[in-house]
Amino acid sequence: MSRMPQVTARDLVRFLESQGFTQDRQSGSHLTLWHDERKVSVTVPIHTGCDIGRGLAVRILKDAGFSVEEYLRLR
Numbered sequence: 001m002s003r004m005p006q007v008t009a010r011d012l013v014r015f016l017e018s019q020g021f022t023q024d025r026q027s028g029s030h031l032t033l034w035h036d037e038r039k040v041s042v043t044v045p046i047h048t049g050c051d052i053g054r055g056l057a058v059r060i061l062k063d064a065g066f067s068v069e070e071y072l073r074l075r
Helices: 009-018 054-064 068-074
Strands: 022-027 030-035 040-045
Touching (some): 009 022, 009 030, 009 040, 054 068
Antiparallel strands (some): 022 030
């Protein structure tokens, strides 16, 4: 298994949007994205100037239906 690189919220949101997720709603600093075909929603914390922790990024990708290898290959 590959190690997840440090990613920003902007990079993660950009990747998810390229895979068919759309911005559903935002509450404070948390953006919720929705995938209509898969019926899956994921929430990404948007904190300017801060990277998302590796564990949290892996968890968000897993909830969205992607592995770290798929993320690294598709980004």
